[in-house]
Amino acid sequence: MQTKFLKPFLAKVLFAMLAFFILSCEKESIDTSEPNKSFSLDEAMLYHKLNLPDQNPPQDYKKGILEQKGSLKHTVLWYLATYSATEAYSYYEVPIVFSEIKTPLITTEPKASDFTVIKPILSSSLHRMIIYKDKDGRISRRLVTYVPDIEYLERSKRPDISHNSLKKMDKDFDGYLVYKDWEENTDFILFINKGKPTRKIVPKNSGNSESESIGRITDGNRSPHQKNSQTTYCIQYYEESWVRYCTVRPDEPPTDESCGPWELENTEMIDEVCIDGETTDPCLDPENVGSGDCGSGGSGSGSGSGTGGSTNFYYDPAMVYNSVGDKPIHEFQNKCTGLQFMWNNYTNNEVNGYITSAGNLIVTDILPYSGGAVHGLYEFDGIVYYTWPSSNGQPTVQHPDLIVSGPNYFIPVVASIHTHTPCRNDGTNGVSHSVSSDDKNLASTYPGLNLWVIGCGAIAQYGTGNNFFNVQNGDLSILCNSIQ
Numbered sequence: 001m002q003t004k005f006l007k008p009f010l011a012k013v014l015f016a017m018l019a020f021f022i023l024s025c026e027k028e029s030i031d032t033s034e035p036n037k038s039f040s041l042d043e044a045m046l047y048h049k050l051n052l053p054d055q056n057p058p059q060d061y062k063k064g065i066l067e068q069k070g071s072l073k074h075t076v077l078w079y080l081a082t083y084s085a086t087e088a089y090s091y092y093e094v095p096i097v098f099s100e101i102k103t104p105l106i107t108t109e110p111k112a113s114d115f116t117v118i119k120p121i122l123s124s125s126l127h128r129m130i131i132y133k134d135k136d137g138r139i140s141r142r143l144v145t146y147v148p149d150i151e152y153l154e155r156s157k158r159p160d161i162s163h164n165s166l167k168k169m170d171k172d173f174d175g176y177l178v179y180k181d182w183e184e185n186t187d188f189i190l191f192i193n194k195g196k197p198t199r200k201i202v203p204k205n206s207g208n209s210e211s212e213s214i215g216r217i218t219d220g221n222r223s224p225h226q227k228n229s230q231t232t233y234c235i236q237y238y239e240e241s242w243v244r245y246c247t248v249r250p251d252e253p254p255t256d257e258s259c260g261p262w263e264l265e266n267t268e269m270i271d272e273v274c275i276d277g278e279t280t281d282p283c284l285d286p287e288n289v290g291s292g293d294c295g296s297g298g299s300g301s302g303s304g305s306g307t308g309g310s311t312n313f314y315y316d317p318a319m320v321y322n323s324v325g326d327k328p329i330h331e332f333q334n335k336c337t338g339l340q341f342m343w344n345n346y347t348n349n350e351v352n353g354y355i356t357s358a359g360n361l362i363v364t365d366i367l368p369y370s371g372g373a374v375h376g377l378y379e380f381d382g383i384v385y386y387t388w389p390s391s392n393g394q395p396t397v398q399h400p401d402l403i404v405s406g407p408n409y410f411i412p413v414v415a416s417i418h419t420h421t422p423c424r425n426d427g428t429n430g431v432s433h434s435v436s437s438d439d440k441n442l443a444s445t446y447p448g449l450n451l452w453v454i455g456c457g458a459i460a461q462y463g464t465g466n467n468f469f470n471v472q473n474g475d476l477s478i479l480c481n482s483i484q
């Protein structure tokens with residue numbers, strides 16, 4: 001078995017080494033430090049390495065090694081990474097090879113495709129990882145599969161489509177791009193016609209709006225549910241999941257010899273997508289791996305002042321802290337009432353909440369006794385919001401600062417507060433030990449938030465340092481006034 005692979009394997013190693021040396025000469029490619037870029041390849045590699053189950057010592061992160069993803073092995077072809085920067089991100093697009101290659105075929109027929117017809121499509125499909133860093137320095141990653149149309153493959157007369165990238169697609173490229181998160185949930189699909197994105201599908205089970213009743217096709221600012229135009233028509237889409245298993249070797253692309261046959265794993269109904277008149281969305285952007293929509297607005301000039309600026313408020317679900325929030329568990333218009341409620345009613349849990357810009361208190365996380373990570377924060381234009389899908393329900397008290405945008409509610413928050421419950425039993429005041437890594441992580445992500453802890457007969461603030469500061473002793477019914 002092994003000897004059969006040996007010759008092509010050696011040839012490929014030689015080829016890879018040659019490619020490596022050629023690329024190395026071109027100065028841009030694998031110089032991982034790249035001081036002129038706001039996001040170095042080195043940083044991207046380290047992020048990827050650190051966000052995998054820990055199976056190799058981190059110092060191996062620059063080597064082409066086999067890494068696990070769940071039960072799958074994978075290798076990232078870092079020497080082929082390309083860099084790009086947009087208004088919203090700096091990112092690397094890099095080929096990734098899994099031991100189980102999954103190519104989603106989007107069809108409009110429920111029955112399995114004719115394999116002889118689709119085989120060239122499956123063989124030419126591309127799998128890339130996008131590692132991107134936003135303006136606030138947060139790094140995240142996506143998987144993108146390029147699926148070419150057969151017409152494009154026939155026109156271009158070659159099966160290799162790897163010269164296409166999110167930044168620059170063939171003027172002639174027809175097909176679609178399937179964007180998935182690292183857990184391989186489909187976030188959205190962009191259809192590409194002659195190198196330009198034309199339509200977007202958001203499967204109903206993707207992202208955070210579980211109860212959305214139909215798949216959404218974006219069409220400028222119009223509601224996807226508006227069906228009163230007589231040109232509206234609806235298409236039922238299906239996703240066929242084709243799979244094959246490959247032997248993965250460090251730094252090597254898969255080949256037909258290293259892979260088994262393609263098999264249809266399952267066919268899933270995605271959604272009925274209704275198109276209101278136009279078939280082309282004027283505002284789609286393949287480089288926006290967060291949503292596929294156009295530009296971030298953001299940065300430039302415009303609504304710099306104050307809260308809201310809801311005209312170009314921009315929401316990127318990929319940039320929510322941990323995961324999208326849930327509807328607040330409790331809401332109070334009197335913060336002191338709320339803070340005492342948090343402390344008095346959960347003697348066996350760490351409780352987390354926020355003071356909103358209007359001075360209300362929302363309770364958002366009931367965590368284990370020893371604490372945990374919070375979720376649902378989102379920063380835009382220097383303002384931190386707590387956000388949750390409107391399908392989870394509307395707020396129960398008046399929030400004058402509430403923003404409704406897209407599928408979510410957003411409330412600007414100015415302070416985060418959580419309880420340190422163990423001090424009820426360990427005899428400390430709850431703010432004398434070292435600041436936890438979850439807490440430091442929050443502090444480094446949102447330096448503009450005031451971060452407070454309620455301990456036993458004491459409150460205190462924390463930041464990215466090891467020690468709590470501004471420790472105040474007394475009864476919470478008085479101290480609560482200091483928390484803002």
Ligand SMILES: [Zn+2]
Pocket residue numbers: 371418420436439453
């Ligand atoms: Zn804490």
